[in-house]
Structure formats: C-alpha cells, structure tokens
Amino acid sequence: MPMWTTENPLEVAPPLPPRQARHGAYAVWGAVLFLPALVLAKIAVLATETGSACLVRGGCTPFPSAFFLTLCGLAAAAMVAALAAPRRMRGRALGAQLLLETVAVLLVLAYP
DSSP states (O other), rough: OOOOOOTTOOOOSSOOOOOOTTTHHHHHHHHTHHHHHHHHHHHHHHHHHHHHHHHHHHHOOOOOHHHHHHHHHHHHHHHHHHHSSSSHHHHHOOOOOOOHHOOOOOHHHOOO
8 A cells, every 4th residue: 555645755855055056066167177277287387497407307306196196086086075975065075175186286386
C-alpha cells in the first residue's frame, strides 16, 4: 500500500541565496584563470635580467616542482570541495582554492 505524504517530492531543498549560489562559478573561474596567470608569471620572470640570464646560461636554483605540484593538487581538491561540499563549507573551500593558486603563482615568480 503506497504511503501518502503532504510534502511535494519535487521540492528537495530551498533555493540557495544568491551569494552562496555563485561559489561554484567562482571556483570554476578561478581554476580557468589559473593557467594564464602561471604563463604570465613565467613571462614576467623571464623578462627580468636574472630570468633571461638563467634561461640563456643556466645554473639557476632548481624549481621546487614537488611543492608546486602539491599546491596545484590541493587547489584542484579545494575546487572540487567548493563545487560539491555542503553549503556551509563552500566559501571556505573557495578561499582555500584561491589562496593555494596565489601561492603557486608567487612560487613561479620567485624562481627564474
């Protein structure tokens, strides 16, 4: 025998407030703009005298690729969290993503 309810089955959750609804879009935009930011940072480093000398002559400080890849992986995980986490955690995940991406770009700027 079917169970009857007065609730509408199509109403799963109330709509998100406009500010919280945009966290996912901001996370995707942050991830999309991360690669151009890295390219521009590398161009800015190579435009300096130290960067160009490093490119031509070599002998520069090695780039910490393991740390950089860890930052990129954590930023990707934070983006997924900003898209899929519960509502109360989305803003924090977006902040963590943008912070990790900023640190990664600054790391590229620090090593020619």
